[in-house]
Amino acid sequence: MSRLNNDELVLLDNLIYLDWDADENEELKDLIDNLLEDGELDRIINKTKNCLVSMCKNEWIKILKQIQNKPNLQDLKIIDLVNHKSGMRVACFVDSQDNCTVVFRGTATSKEWDDNGQGAYEYDTTEQKYALSYINSLNFDKIVVTGHSKGGNKAQYVTILSPKVLNCVSVNGQGFSNEFINKYKDNIEKNKNKIVAINSKYDYVNCLFNGIAGEIHYIKTKFQVNPLFYHKANILLDDNGDLRQESNRGIFSKIINDFSTSIISDLPEDIRNLTIDGIISAIEFVLCHDKNNDKLIKIGGSILIMLTYGKYFKYKEAFALSYVILQILMLPLLLWGDFIDIEETHSVELLNEVIRKISNAGDKIVNKINIIDNKFSPMSNTVSNAINTLINKLKAQEI
Template identity: 35%
Template sequence: MFKIDEILLLENVIYFPDLDPFKSVLNSEGKTIKEFIDEIDLDKIIDDFDYCNSFIMGIDYKNLIMAIQNNPSLLNCIIAEPHIDQAYGGGGGVSCCFISKEHNEAVVAFRGTALNEWEDDCVGANQIDSLQQVNALEWYKSIYSKLHLEDYDVTVTGHSKGGNKAKYITVLNDTMTRCISFDGQGFSDKFMEHYKKEIIEKQKIIENHNVDYDYVNVLLNDIGKKTYYVGFNYGIGGFIESHCPNTFFNFKENGEYQLEVNTNGQPPEIQVLDQFINSLIRSNINEKEKTETTELIGQLVSKAFQIYDQENKVAEFINFFCDTVGDEKYQDNTAYIITFCIKYAKKNKDFFPSIKEILTHFKADDILKTISIFEDLINSEKLNKLIDLSNFLALHVHKVVVKMIKSTVKKNYNVKLSKNQINKMLIIISLVKHMLKTLELNMDGSDITLDNDSIIDEKCLPENLNIVVLAGGLSNERNISLKSGFEVYDLFNGDRNNNVILLDAFMGYGNEEIVIENAFLDPEKYTLERTDISLEIPDLWAIKKRRKDKSNSYFGPNVLQICKQSDIVFIALHGSNGENGKVQATFELLGIDYTGNDYFSSALSSNKMATKMFMINNNILTPKGYLLRKNEEIIEPMDHNIEYPVIVKPNNGGIGLGISIASGKEVFEKAVKEAFRWENEIIVEEYIRGREFSVGILDGVVLPIVEVLPLNHSNSQFGLYVSGEIMNRCPANIPEELENEIKETALTIYKSLNLNSYATVDFILKLDEIVYCLEVDSQPKIGLDSNFMLAAQSARITFPDFCRKSIELSLLKK
C-alpha cells in the first residue's frame, strides 16, 4: 500500500491551482499523474509568487512536482474521478479519486475549504452532521459503485476540512481499508455521543497526521491514532502556514524530502489552546446560545486570518470586532465570550502566556499586540471598576465614560472608535457584569476518547448530590421496584458525600402534605423504612387501603415536594406506571431532573402495540398482532389472518401477568378475559416458538446478549421471575453473524425510538433461524439479579458503574 508521505503527495496534487502554468485535477479526468505533471512548464513557475493567496509559493509547487516525478508508483496513478461540491451547503470543496492498478489501491482525497475553515467548523461545534460531511459521503458512495472500488484497497484521506470529511465517511461507511487525515478537524461532543458505537468500531483504522503547531486540528474531538510532525517551509505567512498541506515536507535538492516526527508530540501551548476552545464550547448556557457563540467565534477568527497581510491590522480587526459584537444578535454571546475569558484566565494562569508563546515562536508581532491589548483590558483595574458600576451610575456618567474610552483606545492602541461602537460595548460590559456572578465554567477541555471500556466516565459525576431514589409505586411490579430501590439507595448513601432519600412513589412520606423546608438536611427522616420485601405479586387493593390520605393519586404525600428539592431523581420504578412516561412528563413540567429516558420515548416503547406498528413501518420483523379494547367487540385471530396458537397479553406491563397461550377458540376467549383483568388494552399476536434473547443497551452501547433459558416448571408462579433470570446465559451461545444481526437491529430500534439512556429489546429466534423482535422496555429491571445487570456485568460494568452512569447521562442532558 502507499506510504503516508505518498498519500500526502496525492493530497497536495488536488491543491494545484487552475492558473497558468498549472492545471487543476478538475480538468484532468482520465489522465495519469505523469500526464498531469508533464503539462506543467516548470520554467514558467515564479518561485516567490503566491498563486492562490494560500501561502503555497511557486517554489513549493516545484518541490512537490519534483518529489512526485521521483516516484514511479505515483506517476502511474489515474485521476479517475475529480469532483467539486457545488450542492447546497457544500462549500465548493474539491475531491478526487486516484486509482493505482499497479498496487490495486484507490485513494479518495478531499481538500479543505480555505478561508471558511474556522467559520465552518466553529458552527459545526454544535452539530452532529454538517451538509459538507453529508455531501462528501453521498459522493463517495456514488463513486464507490461507479468505479467498482470494491475491487481495490481503498484509502480515504483529506487535509483540514477534507480530513474531517474523510474521518466522517470512515465512521459511517464500511468499505475502506484505512483513513489518513492530515491536520483534520475533529467532531462535536454531540457527534461523539450520537455515533459512539460506530466510532468505537472504526477508530482503529483512522490515523491523524498533524503538523505540531497546526491550529486547526485543535478544533473539537479527534478520533483515532495521532502523530505529530515538525513543520517546515514557514514563510511570510508564519503561524498561518502551519496549516498549509506542504508544511509537512522538509524539501532538499531536486525534490528529495524528509518528514520528521516530533517525538514530543503536540506542543504544550497548542494543547492549552485546544482545551480552552473545548471549555468555551462546553460551558455555554443552552443550545441556542452555544450555536450563536460558535458562529461568532468563527467569524472573528476568519476575519483575523483574512487581514493577516494588511497594514494596520490591529486597528482594522478591533473595529471589525466592535462592529460585529455590537450586533444585537450577538450581544449576549459576546458578553459570554468576554466573561468566559476573564474567568478562564484567572483560573488558568497558563492561558495567555501559552498563546503569546505560540505567536512569539512565529514572530507574529501584530497578532501578539492584539492579544496583549485583550489581556491588558481583562486585567485592567479601570475595566473592573467600570464593570462594577451600577447601571444607574453608568447611565449618568455616560458621556464622560465614552470620552474616556475613546481617548484611551486612541492613545494606547492607535485605534479610533466611534461613539456608536463604544455605546454598544458599554451594553456588553453591563451584561458581563451580571454574567460574571452566574457563569460556571466547565474546565474539562480534554478531547472525548472512546473505547470499549469508556462507557463509564465518572469525571462528569459531581460530589455532594441530593438524590431521591423513587421506587415502589402502584403496579404489579411494586415489590421488585422496592427491592431495586433499596439496592440503589445502599449504593449512593454515603458515596461521594451524597445525601440520599428513598421514597415510595405511591405511599409518600407522612399522612398529608406539609411544608418541608429542606428534606436533605435530615435525609434519613424522610427515607422509607427498611423491611423485608416479598417478591410475590402485591395486593394493590390492600396497598391503596393502607395509604393514610386515602387518595388514589399516583404520587403520595410530599413526594413531588421532596423531589423538587433534589439535584436528581433516580427512577427505580418498574411496571406500567413507571414506564408509561407519566412520571417523566410530570417531572419535566415541574423542572425535576431524573434518570432514564424521556417521557415521549418511554410512553411510546411501553405501548407494545405502538412499538409493534413502529417496527412494521421500519421493516423490522415482529410477530403479527392486533389490539383489543375492553368492552369492545372481540375479534378472533382468524379475522386477522393469524392461526392458532396465539399469545394474549396486556398492552403494557412486563411481569408476565395476564399472558396466556391460546390453542383454540374456547381457550382464546378465557385468555382474553384473564388479560382484561390486568389492563383495558390487550394484544393478540401469533405464537412463535424458539430461543429467546434479551439485548441491553446503555448510552447507545449494545451490551452482550442474554439468552433467556427455559424455566423449571416446578417453580411456583411467583418465583419464576427471580430464579429464571439467575439461570439465564450471558453472553448467548450463538454464531457471530447472528449476534451482529440482533445487536444491530436492537440499536436501530433504540435510536429510532429516541431512547437515550438505557433499555432492553427482546427477540425470539424462530426454529427456521429467522429473528423476530418482540418488544422494548425503556425502564427495565435493574436489580442485581436482572437480565440487564447480567449483560452489564458481562461487559465489565458493575452495578455501581451503571447507577453512576445513569445519573451522569441525566446531568449531561441537563
C-alpha cells in the same frame, strides 16, 4: 504496486488545493507535466483567487516536482474529480491494481467557512454529508481517504460512517463537536483504529475540538514566522517530499484544547454557534490571505458583524457577547508564538509574562460580560473558572 504511503498522501493533500481540471482517467504524471509548463501554473494560481493556503509559486513548483519523483504517484489515474457547489473539492485516484485513494481538499473558499464552524456544534455538517455521499457512490470497497485541515475532518468523518473506507490519513485536521462524539460513540470506537492523524507539532487547528484518531503522529517542522503557518501541509515535508522527523506533541496543545472546549461547551446555543463561526472563519481568513495573526480579533469582529446581520439579527445582544467570548477564545492563539518560544527556550520568565497577560485579559473579559447584561453572570463565572484553570495548568507545567 503497494498502496500509497503517508508521504505520498500528504503530497496529494497539497496538490488538491490547486484548482486544476482533469479528464476522466487522465494520468497524474501528465497533469503534473502540464502544470509545470510555461505559464500554466501562473494561470491556475490566478484562477484560484480565494485561498491557496499562503503558498507562493516556488513552493508549488517544489511540491509538483516532488510528485514527479514518486514512482507510485506517477502510476495514478484521476477517475473522479468533483467541485461541489458548496465549495467542497474531492478527487479519486486509482493505480494499475485498482487501489483507490480519495483526497478531500481543506477550506479554500469563503463558501466553506460557515461549514467549518458548524463542525464544532452540529452532529453532521452539510459538507460532511456530501463527502459521505461521494464515498458511497464510488465503485470501490477498500478506499483510502486523506485530507488536510477541513479535508482531514471530512476524511475522518467518512471513515467513521462508511464501511467502504479501509483507512484514513488526516493531516492537521480539526476535531469534532461533543454532539458528534456522543451521537457516534459506537462508530468511533469501532473505526478509530483506521484513522492516522499526522499533525505539525505546533499546529493550532488540530487542537480545536475533539480528536478521534486511533494513531497520532506529530512532526517537527521548520520555524514559521507566522505561528498560524504551522498549519500548512507543505511544511511537513522535507526537500525530497518525505515527512520530516517525528516529535512529541507540543506541551501546551492539550492545555489550550481543554480551555477552549470548557468555554464552548457551556455557552448558550446561539452564542456558541456564532462565536465558533467567527473564530474558525477568522483563522481561515488569515491562512488564506497571508495576514498577520495580530489582526485576528479585528477580522473576527468583522466576520461576526456579517454573521449577525445574516443569521443572528434577531438577537440584539448576540454580537456584543459573542465578540467578547471570541476575544478570550482567541487569546491563546494570539499568544501561540509565545507558547512555541517557551517550549523551545524553556523560558520561565516568558511563561510568567504570558500568564500575566492571560490573567489581565481574563479580568477585562469577565467585566465586559457582566456589563453587557447581568443575566449572563453564570457565563462570566464559567469564563472566569476556565481562565483560572488555564492559569493553574500553565503554572504547573514543567518546561
